[in-house]
Amino acid sequence: xxxxxxxxxxxxxxxxxxxxxxxxxxxxxxxxxxxxxxxxxxxxxxxxxxxxxxxxxxxxxxxxxxxxxxxxxxxxxxxxxxxxxxxxxxxxxxxxxxxxxxxxxxxxxxxxxxxxxxxxxxxxxxxxxxxxxxxxxxxxxxxxxxxxxxxxxxxxxxxxxxxxxxxxxxxxxxxxxxxxxxxxxxxxxxxxxxxxxxxxxxxxxxxxxxxxxxxxxxxxxxxxxxxxxxxxxxxxxxxxxxxxxxxxxxxxxxxxxxxxxxxxxxxxxxxxxxxxxxxxxxxxxxxxxxxxxxxxxxxxxxxxxxxxxxxxxxxxxxxxxxxxxxxxxxxxxxxxxxxxxxxxxxxxxxxxxxxxxxxxxxxxxxxxxxxxxxxxxxxxxxxxxxxxxxxxxxxxxxxxxxxxxxxxxxxxxxxxxxxxxxxxxxxxxxxxxxxxxxxxxxxxxxxxxxxxxxxxxxxxxxxxxxxxxxxxxxxxxxxxxxxxxxxxxxxxxxxxxxxxxxxxxxxxxxxxxxxx
Numbered sequence: 001x002x003x004x005x006x007x008x009x010x011x012x013x014x015x016x017x018x019x020x021x022x023x024x025x026x027x028x029x030x031x032x033x034x035x036x037x038x039x040x041x042x043x044x045x046x047x048x049x050x051x052x053x054x055x056x057x058x059x060x061x062x063x064x065x066x067x068x069x070x071x072x073x074x075x076x077x078x079x080x081x082x083x084x085x086x087x088x089x090x091x092x093x094x095x096x097x098x099x100x101x102x103x104x105x106x107x108x109x110x111x112x113x114x115x116x117x118x119x120x121x122x123x124x125x126x127x128x129x130x131x132x133x134x135x136x137x138x139x140x141x142x143x144x145x146x147x148x149x150x151x152x153x154x155x156x157x158x159x160x161x162x163x164x165x166x167x168x169x170x171x172x173x174x175x176x177x178x179x180x181x182x183x184x185x186x187x188x189x190x191x192x193x194x195x196x197x198x199x200x201x202x203x204x205x206x207x208x209x210x211x212x213x214x215x216x217x218x219x220x221x222x223x224x225x226x227x228x229x230x231x232x233x234x235x236x237x238x239x240x241x242x243x244x245x246x247x248x249x250x251x252x253x254x255x256x257x258x259x260x261x262x263x264x265x266x267x268x269x270x271x272x273x274x275x276x277x278x279x280x281x282x283x284x285x286x287x288x289x290x291x292x293x294x295x296x297x298x299x300x301x302x303x304x305x306x307x308x309x310x311x312x313x314x315x316x317x318x319x320x321x322x323x324x325x326x327x328x329x330x331x332x333x334x335x336x337x338x339x340x341x342x343x344x345x346x347x348x349x350x351x352x353x354x355x356x357x358x359x360x361x362x363x364x365x366x367x368x369x370x371x372x373x374x375x376x377x378x379x380x381x382x383x384x385x386x387x388x389x390x391x392x393x394x395x396x397x398x399x400x401x402x403x404x405x406x407x408x409x410x411x412x413x414x415x416x417x418x419x420x421x422x423x424x425x426x427x428x429x430x431x432x433x434x435x436x437x438x439x440x441x442x443x444x445x446x447x448x449x450x451x452x453x454x455x456x457x458x459x460x461x462x463x464x465x466x467x468x469x470x471x472x473x474x475x476x477x478x479x480x481x482x483x484x485x486x487x488x489x490x491x492x493x494x495x496x497x498x499x500x501x502x503x504x505x506x507x508x509x510x511x512x513x514x515x516x
Contacts, residue, residue: 002267002412002413002415002416003416004266004267004268004271005120005123005266005267005268006117006118006119006120006266006416006417007117007118007266007267007413007416007417008113008114008117008118008264008265008266008267008282008283008417009264009265009266009267009270009280009281009282010110010262010263010264010280010281010282010283010380010408011044011046011051011263011264011265011270011273011275011279011280011281012040012041012042012043012044012051012261012262012263012275012279013040013043013260013261013262013263013376013377013380013381014035014036014037014038014039014040014041014042014043014260014261014377015036015039015220015258015259015260015261015373015374015377015378016032016035016036016039016220016258016259016260017220017221017222017256017257017258017365018032018134018135018257018258019134019222019257021135021257022138023135023136023138023139023142023144023146024139024142024144026132026134026135026138026257027132027135027257028075028132028135028146028148029063029065029078029081029130029131029132029148029259030078030081030084030085030088030130030148030150032130032131032132032257032258032259033060033081033085033128033129033130033259033261034085034088034089035259036128036130036259036260036261037052037085037089037126037128037261037263038052038089039261040126040128040261040262040263041089041263043263043279044263044273044275044279045274045275045276045279046273046274046275047273047274049090050273051124051263051273052089052090052091053090053091053092054091054123054124054269054273055086055089055091055093055124055125055126055263056093056094056095056122056123056124056125057093057094057095057097057113057116057122057124057125057126058082058085058086058091058093058095058096058097058125058126058128059082059097059098059099059109059112059113059125059126059127059128060078060081060082060085060097060098060128060129060156061099061105061106061109061127061128061129061368061369061370061373062098062099062100062101062105062129062368062369063077063081063129063130063131063368063369064131064133064254064368064369065077066101067101067162067368067369071133073136073148074140075136075139075145075146075147075148075149076147076148076149076150077148077149078148078149078150078152079149079150079151079152079155080096080098080152080154080155080156081098081156082096082097082098082156083096083152083153083154083156084150084152085126085128091126093125093126094122095122095157096154096156096157097109097156097157097158097159098156098157098158098159099158099159100158100159100160100161100162100163101162101163101369101397102163102369102397102398102401102402103331103333103369103371103372103395103396103397104288104372104395104396104397104402104403104404105369105372105395105397106127106129106262106369106370106371106372106373106376106395107286107288107372107376107393107395107404107405107406108288108395108404109127110127110262110264110283110286110376110406111283111286111288111404111406111420113125113127113264114264114283114286114417115417115419117264117265117266117417118416118417118419123265123266123268123269124263124264124265124266124269125263125264125265126261126262126263126264127261127262127264127373128259128260128261128262128373129259129260129367129368129369129370129373130257130258130259130260130367130370131254131256131257131258131259131367131368131370132148132257133254133255133256133257133367133368134222134255134256134257135257137255163398165293165397165398165399165401166294166399167294167296167297167439169296169439169441169478170294170295170296170478172508172509173465173478173479173480173509173510174455174463174465174480175296175465175478177243177455178252178333178334178399179242179243179246179251179334179453179455180243180453180455180465181295181296181399182243182246182333182334182336182337182399182400183243183244183245183246183334183336183453184295184296184301184451184452184453184465184467185295185301185302185334185336185337185340185400185451186245186246186334186335186336186453187245187301187451187452187453187497188300188301188302188450188451189302189336189339189340190497191302191451191497192302196495197245197494197495200245201233201234201245202229202233204232204233204245204246204250204335205228205229205230205231205232205233205234206229207335207338207339207349207350208227208229208232208233208249208250208335208362208363209227209228209229209232210350210354210355211332211355211356211359211360211362211363212225212226212227212232212249212359212362212363213226214354214356214357214358214359214360214363214364215358215359215360215363215364216359218358218359218364220258220358220364220374221358221359221363221364221365222253222256222258222363222364222365223249223253223359223362223363223364223365224359224363227249227363231249232247232249232250233247233250234247235247240456240458240460241454241456241461241492242455242456243453243454243455243456244453244454244455244456244461244491244492245453245492246334246335249362249363250334250335250362251333251334251362252332252333252334252361252362252366252371253361253362253363253365253366254366254367254368256365256366256367258365258367258370258374259367259370260367260370260373260374260376260377261373261377262373262376262377262380267280278384278387278410279384280410280412281380281383281384281408281409281410282408282409282410282411282412282413283406283407283408284317284318284390284407284408284409284411284413285313285314285315285316285317285318285405285406285407285420286314286317286404286405286406286407286420287309287310287311287313287314287317287404287405287420287422287425288310288402288403288404288405288420288422288425289306289309289310289402289403289422289425289426289429290306290401290402290403290426290429291304291305291306291400291401291403291429291433292433292436293401294436295399295400295401296439296467296476296478297436297437297438297439298433298436298437299433299434299435299436299437301451301467302340302343303340303343303344304340304341304344304400304403305344305429305432305433306402306403306429306433307340307341307344307345307394307396307400307403308344308345308432309425309428309429309432310394310403310404310405310425310429311344311345311392311394311405313420313425314392314405314406314407314420315392315407317407317418317420318390318407318409318413320390320407322345322346322347324390325353325390325391325392325407326353326382326383326386326389326390326391327353327354327357327379327382327383327389327390327391327392328347328351328353328354328355328356328357328391328392328393328394329355329356329357329358329375329378329379329391329392329393329394330342330345330355330356330394331361331371331372331375331394331395331396332355332356332360332361332362333361333366333396336400337396337400338355338360340400341394341396342355345394356375357375357378357379357382357391358374358375358378369397372393372395375393375395376393376406376408379391379393379408380408383408383409383410384410387410387411388409388410388411389409389410390407390408390409390411391407391408391409392405392406392407392408393405393406393407393408437476438475438476439475439476439477439478440470440475440476440477441505442505443468443470443475443477443479443503443505443510444503444504444505445470445471445472445502445503446470446471446472446500446501446502447468447469447470447471447477447500447501447502447503447512448468448469448471448498448499448500448501449466449467449468449496449497449498449499449500449501449512449514450467450468450469450476450497451466451467451497452464452465452466452467452491452496452497453465454488454491454492460485460488460489461485461488461489461491461492462483462488463480463481463483463488464480464481464482464483464487464488464491465478465479465480465481466478466479466480466481466512466514468503468512470503471500477503477510477512478510479503479509479510479511479512480509480510480511480512481511481512481513481514482511482513487513487514487516490514490516491514491516494516496514496516499514499515499516500514500515501513501514501515
């Protein structure tokens, strides 16, 4: 039977977006987290002070500043973000967590909280995160010296610390930029569909325009102009290429000020606090797993065995099929992530239920590792508005690397919480993935392009990145192209999939010269 003391339930959610405040008065990342947390406490319908003071656990999602070296902030950092939050809200939790990076982490942390409650280790928890990249960029431009730092008496539990998501070969060839590798996935999708670049651009614009329309109706979206398909798909001075063929409006928008918070507790604690039943939302199923770790070693760039099995395991946990899901929010850092997810889940990109409840990372906003906190928050509101319905959230960390999913509903589960068997699931994923494709460390000779992209900066194309195959033997390699502007522009003008050329091993960096 369900034990109310061990049955987890989401009772409060809150989110904030700031698009206008000047950098001299805008909130810091800590301020955004605290404000989102207070909104979540009020959202419970209980006494906010009782909720906040009764938290047993606080998880702060790792910021971009602490994730990507290029985003290290000149304005300092929080030594223990969950401790700083606790100090502001009057909480005295037993655990202070600051997990590794990844867009999958918010869902995994909500699942972890449910597991801890089911195990009797805790009775209540907060999962919260934020980014203030918009303000940070504006402050740098204005020459301001902000101070976002705060010491703490101890360090948080980092749950194992950071994970390496790029291979040394990928880093050496300038691929430590998500826009590069997701563009390689994109070209593989186009190859499978046998489309020209122009035909694919029409598809990309149409898909993204659907997301933009959702953001248009969302007051919390960072970009809610409601862009048309042509405005998104066609490169222009205001919509330049980032990683060809992706334009700026097809790319996650990290320069946002956003925060989101989720409060989870046991049913017994919800009763103690006096949370109304119409505020309660349950996590009916959840799972996580990963694809072949380094993207360039995957046998298929257009597939994700992990997404397929993670989502199926999530649905199985609730005993429902995909046709019984009313709403989706698919992780949408780039279009290739969305389309691969659709393929693996078994829904069309124009499914009438929609692919997002927020507007997606390009239009709602892509606050670093914390986007899924927003999608869970929005999904909680959607299933509350349609009691008994199911909403599915997918989460993606790295380069289509780590995947998690959660199924939400106001319906009380008929059976006690069941922790997913992720070890068994990962074994199934590994079997379905097949052997990885090793990279040739010293490629030389005639070769052909398997996938490619051109990384662009504000002034235009900067670097061509090739995933290729040697004509003799067929081994795979990574290379850069010559950096002359004519070659880079030409690769953006033609269909270069399958294009021939020659590769030269360069010790650290290989060079592929295409026949253009």
